[in-house]
Amino acid sequence: MTNVPVEGIAIPDIAHPEPQNNWRKYFSFSTDHKVIGIQYLVTSFVFFLIGGLLSMVIRAELITPQADLIDRTLYNSMFTMHGTIMIFLWIFPSLVGLANYLVPLMIGARDMAFPRLNAAAFWMVPIFGILLMTSYFLPAGTAQAGWWSYPPVSTQNPTDSIITGEFVWILAVAISGVSSIMGAVNFVTTIVRMRAPGMTFFRMPAYVWTVFSAQIIQLAALPALTAGAIMLLFDAAAGTAFFNPDKGGNPVLFQHFFWFYSHPAVYVMVLPIFGVFSEIFPVYSRKPLFGYKVVAVSSLLITTVSVLVWVHHMYASNTPGWMRMLFMATTMLVAVPTGIKVFAWVATIWKGKLRLDTPMLFCLGALIMFVFAGITGVMLASVPIDIHVNNTYFVVGHFHYIVYGTITMGMFAAIYHWFPKMTGRMYYEGLGKLHFALAFIGVNLNFFPMHPLGLQGMLRRVSSYEPEYAFWNVVASIGAFLLGMSTIPFILNMVGAWVQGKPAPDNPWRAIGLEWLVSSPPPVENFEELPIVVSGPYGYGKSDPLVENAAALKEG
Amino acid sequence: MNLKTIAGIGVYIAILVATSIWVGQQAYGWLPPQASAESMLIDDLFSLFSAIGAFILLGITGLVLYTVFTQSVSRFDTSDGPHMEGNVKLEIFWTAVPLLLVFFLAAYSYQTYQQMAVRGPMDLVHLHHMPGTTPTAYAADLEPEPVEEVEVYAKQWAWSFRYPSAGVVSADLHLPVNKRVRLRMTADEVIHGFYVPAFRLKQDIMPKRTTEFEFTPVREGTYRLNDSQFSGTYFAIMTANVVVESPDSYRQWLASAAAQPAVPAENPAYSEYTNKRLKRFGGWKTIAPAPPPLVNALAEG
Ligand code: HEM
Ligand SMILES: [Cu+2]
Ligand SMILES: [Cu+2]
Secondary structure, rough: OOOOOOOOOOOOOOOOOOOOOOOHHHOOOOOOHHHHHHHHHHHHHHHHHHHHHHHHHHHHHOOOOOOOOOOOHHHHHHHHHHHHHHHHHHHHHHHHHHHHHHHHHHHHHOOOOHHHHHHHHHHHHHHHHHHEEEEHHOOOOOOOOOOOOEEEEEOOOOOOOOOOOOHHHHHHHHHHHHHHHHHHHHHHHHHHHHOHHHHHHHHHHHHHHHHHHHHHHHHHHHHHHHHHHHHHHHHHHOOOOOHHHHHOOOOHHHHHHHHHHHHHHHHHHHHHHHHHHHHHHHHHHOOOOHHHHHHHHHHHHHHHHHHHHHHHHHOOOOHHHHHHHHHHHHHHOOOOHHHHHHHHHHHHHHOOOOOHHHHHHHHHHHHHHHHHHHHHHHHHEEEEEHHHHHOOOHHHHHHHHHHHHHHHHHHHHHHHHHHHHHHHOOOOOOHHHHHHHHHHHHHHHHHHHHHHHHHHOOEEEOOOOOOOHHHHHHHEEEEEHHHHHHHHHHHHHHHHHHHHOOOOOOOOOOOOOOOOOOOOOOOOOOOOOOOOOOOOOOOOOOOOOOOOOOOHHOOO | OOHHHHHHHHHHHHHHHHHHHHHHHHHHHHHOOOOEHHHHHHHHHHHHHHHHHHHHHHHHHHHHHHHHHHHHHOOOOOOOOOOOOOOOHHHHHHHHHHHHHHHHHHHHHHHHHHHHHHOOHHHHHOOOOOOOHHHHOOOOHOEEEEEEEEEEEEEEEEEEEEEOOOEEEEOOEEOOOEEEEEEEEEOOOOOOEEEEEHHHHEEEEOOOOOOOEEOOOOEEEEEEEEOOOOOOOOOOOOOEEEEEEEEHHHHHHHHHHHHOOOOOOOHHHHHHHOOOHHHOOOOOOOOOOOOOOEEOOOOOO
């Protein structure tokens, strides 16, 4: 088979190794974006389970005020690895996996612009994941300085060896960065150059807009983290003094490097989930996405503002007052484009014909939890309030409503929604609803108590605490165990349905979008003939055709 | 829109407003006692944010639940909803309202921050020349100058406090009530954070640098000081007491402390480090705690 020629970009003429049509293809170096997408999703889910087990240990330790379950060094490694795994090995790769699967199908392309680069970017994920896990066998154990790894704590080394947990951590994060940049180049090129005839920017599904906006952030901001990580590596291993105050370095400099990327990174994570909401609400309400153009453009606005707010993580560092005020204003501004999206989703379901299937339930739950997180986010942006709750459980509560309540729940919605397309099988609705119920109750039981705890002054990252905080901690721990259990119906559902679920029709939800015009699962090159798009992506309630040549799209 | 719809919307908004005001009042109760002048300012701001937040959260949740309960159809209903693509007026409205709200909240926070003036004279130079300056509401009744000066030392993992005027070093932070205090804070190896929940105040302390920080305690009692910036293995037990007392007992305490010889302070991190019995699963090598500080006044329970 030939590649889709991209004008002006030289693609090496590689022969697609035709993947075998069985489970073995998922263990091979396939260059099919759909296989790679599923490889990302399954790999990241395995790490999600590992990260989840670590969080159970953390919550088990915190069920009593004393540090009586595990040693403090192990505790510190637990929260460090939990955060690192969840961000770099669950959220990022699962989102990239979803985008990998969907973007070429949604824009009418036969593959990503650079299929081999795509596969290489994927294979780096298990490699750095395993690398990170090996640090459990080092004499001083894994990294223990938290997922943000601030020096000088992160450069302190109790052993004589250069190869420490921290060293491995920095290496893993750097490899993750390289993999992400490779992915970002690929996505941006694909979306700009490989859209099917007639697929103008304003005919792209909102999901593609969000992936585009998110990947631009990667290109713009990720180099800062990589630079910071390399400087940290030199400080830790070669005795340089970029961040070492003993030799005149400045530890706050690292914080700038870190947050210059890691704040925008939260939008890299959440934007595609906004895209998922924008796809799912219309389908299950049988109405077009309300204000589609504004919703699409608001993603780019978020991209722009997101690189101007990083200092809100550093209000309590030696940040002068004028800078605190400046970044307070820019941070709060983010509420405007996100507000636009929230109102648009509510208007989309308003007066709709709602079908409460599992994907819709996950999206509705995630929407409410996102609104809650947005409100606590604006509180955190306010300097006087942040001075009190910064580095307390209030912050942990806030961002878990985002990373679990919004992003992870949205990811589950996406997996259920596109599962029939990916596998050609239907999932079990009952198990899906059970999963939603357990997860929704679990998230709220687990993360809501963190807000009162933070307001009362309980700090994050503590391995023991004052007895007065015990009540809400017990509630949170119960929620955490419930949340752990909620993944069991999900696993049963996915494995069971994939093996022996009911065969899925091409378009089980009567959705509109190019991916629903091809068979389930789609053929290797997606489209026999490239689609010719003639209308926008949300024509619910109208009977306009989406493409001119629907009959010719399917292969075989 | 008919009369019934308008009345319905009116009732809904009235309920929302009433509930939000109630939530704003409740918000004070979610916080520790107010032991500093600044805490009152912050709590007022937090109460306002909570009320507005409750209005938005309950408003949107209400709309969503209403739709879910009135608009659900069976899975066999294959009809489409109305083809509504958007509404320019509505979209301008819901862009403009959050924009104005955000400007208002930022301005209000800015004003509160100015009244707090926690970062000492350096910051005031910049901020007090900006437009919209209002005089300090709560701190105004308090003695403005002179301030009480205390040096704060943080190391892995112990606090100590030096009173330069009396030549005293203490393991607890003693402060006279209703008097503005200026801390000069330094750290040894890593970044620590000065945080007293009852004061609502927090400031990172950088190694090898002096960070100035000001506030006014207004309520007698003993409060807890925490380390707020993760500082390694024994981070969780790096705490100290803050004793706010009447000027008389404060002076007495200083005088009696000055008469004491300096001895090593008790140090939970150090005892845990040396107590092998506490080693549990894990037990990796760790940075050893620095020697405990020498203090004239030991911690009081
Ligand atoms: C409405 C938009 C949002 C606002 C205004 C906001 C604001 C903030 C602020 C000011 C902080 C710093 C708190 C502190 O350090 O004391 C914070 C922390 C955090 N936020 Fe958000 N946020 C928003 C949305 C998000 C999103 C979309 C995500 C993630 C996908 C996110 C994830 C986080 C994380 C991970 C932290 C904690 C970082 C750390 O301390 O390690 N936030 N947020
Ligand atoms: Cu941020
Ligand atoms: Cu400390």
